[in-house]
Amino acid sequence: MIALFLLLQQTGIAAQYPGDEGIEKDPRVLFVEDFETGTVRDTGARWGEVSHAENMDLSADVPAGSPGVRSLHIAKNGHLYTHTKGVDTLFARFYVKFHEKTGYIHHFVHLNADASPTPWPKGNAGIKPAGDQGFTSGIEPWGQWGKAPAPGVWHFYSYWHEMKGDGAGKYWGNFFDAPRAEPIPPGRWICVEAMLKANSTPEAADGEQAFWVDGAKVGEFKGFRWRTSDALKVNTFWLLYYITDQAARHNNDTATDRVYEVWFDDIVLATSYIGPVQGSPKSGKKVATPGRSALQAVPVASKATRTIYAENFDAGPGKFKGGEAVEGALSIPPKGASAWGGWSTTVGETTSIRFRLKPLVDLDQVSVLIWSEKLNDNARFYLTGLKKGEWKTVEFRGVEVRKGWAMDGPSLAGCTLNNISILFEGAPDARVLIDDFEVRE
Numbered sequence: 001m002i003a004l005f006l007l008l009q010q011t012g013i014a015a016q017y018p019g020d021e022g023i024e025k026d027p028r029v030l031f032v033e034d035f036e037t038g039t040v041r042d043t044g045a046r047w048g049e050v051s052h053a054e055n056m057d058l059s060a061d062v063p064a065g066s067p068g069v070r071s072l073h074i075a076k077n078g079h080l081y082t083h084t085k086g087v088d089t090l091f092a093r094f095y096v097k098f099h100e101k102t103g104y105i106h107h108f109v110h111l112n113a114d115a116s117p118t119p120w121p122k123g124n125a126g127i128k129p130a131g132d133q134g135f136t137s138g139i140e141p142w143g144q145w146g147k148a149p150a151p152g153v154w155h156f157y158s159y160w161h162e163m164k165g166d167g168a169g170k171y172w173g174n175f176f177d178a179p180r181a182e183p184i185p186p187g188r189w190i191c192v193e194a195m196l197k198a199n200s201t202p203e204a205a206d207g208e209q210a211f212w213v214d215g216a217k218v219g220e221f222k223g224f225r226w227r228t229s230d231a232l233k234v235n236t237f238w239l240l241y242y243i244t245d246q247a248a249r250h251n252n253d254t255a256t257d258r259v260y261e262v263w264f265d266d267i268v269l270a271t272s273y274i275g276p277v278q279g280s281p282k283s284g285k286k287v288a289t290p291g292r293s294a295l296q297a298v299p300v301a302s303k304a305t306r307t308i309y310a311e312n313f314d315a316g317p318g319k320f321k322g323g324e325a326v327e328g329a330l331s332i333p334p335k336g337a338s339a340w341g342g343w344s345t346t347v348g349e350t351t352s353i354r355f356r357l358k359p360l361v362d363l364d365q366v367s368v369l370i371w372s373e374k375l376n377d378n379a380r381f382y383l384t385g386l387k388k389g390e391w392k393t394v395e396f397r398g399v400e401v402r403k404g405w406a407m408d409g410p411s412l413a414g415c416t417l418n419n420i421s422i423l424f425e426g427a428p429d430a431r432v433l434i435d436d437f438e439v440r441e
Contacts, residue, residue, distance in 0.1 A: 002092050009185070011036050011275050011278070012272070012273040012274045012304050013026055013028060013029065013268075013272055013273070013274045014093075014194070014268070014274050014276060014278050015019070015278050017274060017277055018278060018280060018281065018282070018368065018396075019067035019277065019278075019280040020032075020034070020067050020266065020268070020277050020281075021067065021281035021282065021283075023268060024124025024288050024289050026270070028270045028271045028272045029269070029270045029289035030084040030085065030087070030090075030269045030270055030287070030291070031082065031084050031237065031267075031268070031269040031292075032247060032267065032268050032269075032270065032288045032290060032291050033047075033267040033288075033290055033291055033340075034066075034067070034068045034070075034265065034266055034267070034287065034288045034290070035058055035068070035070045035071055035072045035264075035265060036068045036069065036070055036208045036287040036288065036290075036292045037175075038290075039058070040056045040057065040058065040072075041053055043072070043290070044080060045078045046082075046290055046291065046292045046293065047081060047094075047291075047292075047293055048082050048083060048119040048120075048293035048295055048296065049079075049080070049081040049082075049119050049121075050078075050079070050080055050081075050083055051078055051079045051080075051081075052074075052077050052078035052079070052104060053078070054077045055074055055075045055076050056072060056073065056074050056075075056078050056246050057073050058070045058071070058072065058073070059071050059072070059073035059196055059263060060375055061073070061097070061263055062189075062265055063095045063097075063189040063191075063262040063266065064189065065264055065277045065278070066078070066095070066198060066224065066265055066266055066277065067278070067280065067281050068146070068287065068288075070265075070267070071095075071263045071264060071265035072191070072211050072263065072264045072265065073261065073262075073263050074241045074261065074262050074263075075260065075261045076243055076261075076262070077241060077242055077243050077259050079121070079238060079239060079240040079241065079242070080238075080239040081119070081120060081121055081236075081237075081238050081239070082234050082237050082291070082293045083114075083117050083193060083235050083237070083293050083294045083295045084120075084235055084236075084237065084269055084292075084294050085233075085235065085294050085397075086233025086234065086235040087233055087234055087235070087271050088197065088198045088233065088234065089195065089196070089197040089198065089234065089271055089379075090111055090195070090196050090234040090235075090237075090269060090271065091193060091194070091195045091270050091271065091272060091273055091274050092139075092193065092195075092237055092267070092268075092269050093108065093113055093151065093192070093193040093195050093266075093267065093268045093269075093274040093275070093276075093430065094191075094193075094264055094265070094266065094267045094275075095189050095190065095191050095192075095256070095264065095265040095266045095267075096189070096190055096192055096194055096262060096264055096265075097187070097189045097190065097262065097263040098141075098151050098184065098186040098187070098190060098261075098262055098307070099186060099187070099260070099261040099262070100186050100187035100259075101149070101186070101257055101258055101259040101260060102150050102151050102186045102258065102260065102261070102262075103150050103152050103253055103255065103259075103260060103332075103440070104141070104143045104150050104151055104152060104241060104245070104247040104248055104251045104253055105140065105141045105152070105241070105242070105243065105247060106189045106242045106244040106246060106251070106284065107136060107138060107140060108139065108141060108240055108241065108242070109139050109140070109192075109194070109237075109238065109239055109240055109366065110136055110137065110138040110139075110236075110237075110238040110240060111132060111136065111137055111138075111139075111194060111196040111234060111236070111237060111238075112135070112136040112234070112235070112236035113134050113135050113136070113196075113198065113226070113227065113232050113233055113234045113235060113236070113402075114238075115132060115133050115134055115229075115231070115232050115399075116133075116296075116396075116397050116399055116400045117235055117236060117295060118251035118386065118395065118396065118397075119295055121238060121385070121396075122238075122281055122396075122400075123394055124382070124407075125172070125246075125383075125384060126161070126162055126170040126172060127159065127171060127173060127374055127382065127407055128159070128160075128165065128171035128406050128408055129272055129407070129408070130161055130162055130228075130402060130407065130408045130409070131160075131162075131202075131217055131228030131229065131232075131264075132162035132227065132231070132232055132401070133161075133232075133400075133407070133408075133411075134159075134229050134239055135158070135159060135160035135198075135226045135227060135232075135233065136158065136159045136160075136236075137156050137157065137158040137159075137194070137196050137209050138156065138157040138158070138240075139154060139155075139156060139194040140152070140154070140155060140157050140193060140212050140364060141153070141154065141184055142157075142175070142177070143247070143250065143251035143429055144251075145250065145251060145252070146250075146251040146252040146253065147332075148181075148183050149183050150186070150251070150253065150258070151184050151186065152183070152184060152234060152251075153177070153178070153181035153182065153183055153184060154181060154184060154192070154211060154213060154218060154219065155175055155176055155177045155178060155181065155219065156175070156176035156194075156211070156219065156309075157171055157175060157219065158173055158174050158176060158209070158223065159174075160170070160180060160225075160226050160227075161225075161226075161228065161285040161368060162224075162225055162232040163226075167353065169405075171289040171368070171406070171428070176209070176219065176221045177334075178211075178218045178219035179217070179219075179389070179413045180218075180220070181219075182213075182365060185267045187273075188212060188322075189263075189265075190213060191212075191214050191215065191276040192211065192213060193211060193212040193273070193274060193275070194209070194210070194212075195208070195209060195210045195211070195212045195226055195228075195236050195273070196209050197209065197233070198226050198227055198233070198234060199225050199226050199227060199241075201230065201431075202225075202227065202228045202229060202230060203225075205223050205224065205225040205226065206222070206223070206224075207222075207223075207224030207225060207226040208220070208221065208222045208224065209224070210231075212273075212275075213233075215274065215276045215323055215375075217273055223227070225300070227277070227309065232402070237269055237292070238319035239264060239267070240366075241261045243264050252316070255401070256441070258423075260424040265327035266290070267370055269291070271301040275398030290316075299336075304383035305350070305440075305441075306440065306441055307438050307439070308343050308345055308439050308440065308441055309342050309343035309437075309438065309439040310436075310437065310438045310439075311330065311331045311437045311438075312435065312436055312437075313325050313328060313329055313434075314328050314435075314437060317330055317343035318336075318339070319337055319339040319340070319341070319344070319368075319375035320337045320338065320339045321337065321339070321340075322335065322336055322337035322338055323337035323434075326433070328435065329358075329433040329434065329435040330431070330433065330434050330435065330437075331431045331432075331433055332422060332423070332424075332431065332432045332434060333428070333430070333431060334423065334424055334425060334426040334427070334428065334430055335423060336421050336422055336423025336424070337422055337423075337434075338419065338420065338421040338422075339419060339420055340419040341418060341419070341420065342418075343418060344417070345400060345417050345418075345439070345441055346414065346415070346416060346417070346419040347398035347411075347412040347413055347414060347415050347416075347417050348398075348399075348414075348441065349397070349399060350397075350440075350441050351397060351398035351399070351417060351439075351440070351441045352395055352396065352397045352398065352439075352440050352441070353368075353395070353396060353398070353420065353434075353437075353438070353439055353440075354393070354394065354395040354396060354437075354438045354440065355393075355434050355435065355436055355437040355438065356391050356392065356394075356434065356435045356436045357383065357386065357391070357392055357394055357433070357434050358389065358391045358394050358432065358433040358434075358435075359386050359387070359388050359389075359390075359413075359424075359432050360388065360389065360430070360431045360432065360433065361388060361427070361430040361431070361432075362388050363386050363387060363388075363424055363426065363430075363432070364384065364425075365381060365382050365383060365384045365385075365386070365424070366383040366386065366422060366423070366424045366432060367381075367382055367402065367422070367423055367424060368380065368381040368382070368383065368396075368401070368420065368421070368422055369420070369423070370398075370401055370412060370417065370419060370420055370421070371382065371419055371421075372403070372415045372416070373415075374414070374415045374416070375403045375408070375409070375410060375412075375415060377403050377404075377412070378403070378421075379401040379409075379412050379415075380401065380402065380403075380404070380405065380406070380407055381396055381401045381402075382407070392394060398411075398412045398413070398415075398417055399411045399413045400413060419438070422434060
């Protein structure tokens, strides 16, 4: 009996559920997705967010050992984004297949710890997070500057409060490469599992991350002080497929026949090692009860329920100075627009700011600044992932806005919120539109 228990520990949760049948009922399992239930839009609704659903479909191409009949197929770009309850250790198993003619990938699947989770991803590229704010690690194909054939080799791309910078004030994901990394074979299904383990106490440097390929441990990295607060938990899974020309340039890839398509299947998130699918269900093909974002179960009391200030700009700029009302929206120049004194509230857990935004030019980011007397400085929040000519609804909590250019100082928690400035870098004639501005609590 002891030998059997040790064997099950080594082989993982999946060994106890042939064909993954019933695996979603295991108390260690937090989330399951086999793409057997509903449409792509239905799947996105369960997860919390789907991006570029038009690039996705449900495919009959599944792994040889899969207990189901459908997988998720993504062409070019797209993501699903979800949350689990907060845990100190998260394992994520997924099956993936890259097109035989795949090129290099910019970013891929991530596991995150987020102190203030939102249904959508936050744009923090180039920014070092505060130790009580978050940490993240992506299990990604890496081209090794063109030395590895596309899509590359598996490695981790990580952000945390003790990460190294680039020497010019920016902080890009730090690389963690396996000692004997093998090229990822395109055109066939692969079982990948990643683990992110928080440090045991704020002072301890005993955090870890590791990954397995087809059940074999390939990369293991220890000694991280991921967080400075025990309250910060791993709680986010980002199934991301992000393609840019930059990835090809970084790897000196001049091929003209690249096909950017990927397939995902049989995703399980858990607090213990999962392992590949083993065996077959008793009744043939099965359909798991699909997971649902933990944010959808957040009690109403923890959400903003009252609007304390709203402006739709139909009658002009309202309390905002520096912008111009244009066709029911506020047009903002690079130097920005600000509002002071139109509202006043103390920032608590439910205090939030929401508005719609549309860049009329290509932009890297839009900056939100809020002056705090208590902090004697501006607190900042950065908006990224914007597209020229497309409206995007943004919402963030006041406790996510932090002092310092790198957002690595104290948050606005407990501070008076009575102003806001919205600005960006661009040519003098560049403009960004905002609309439907609200402060809520």
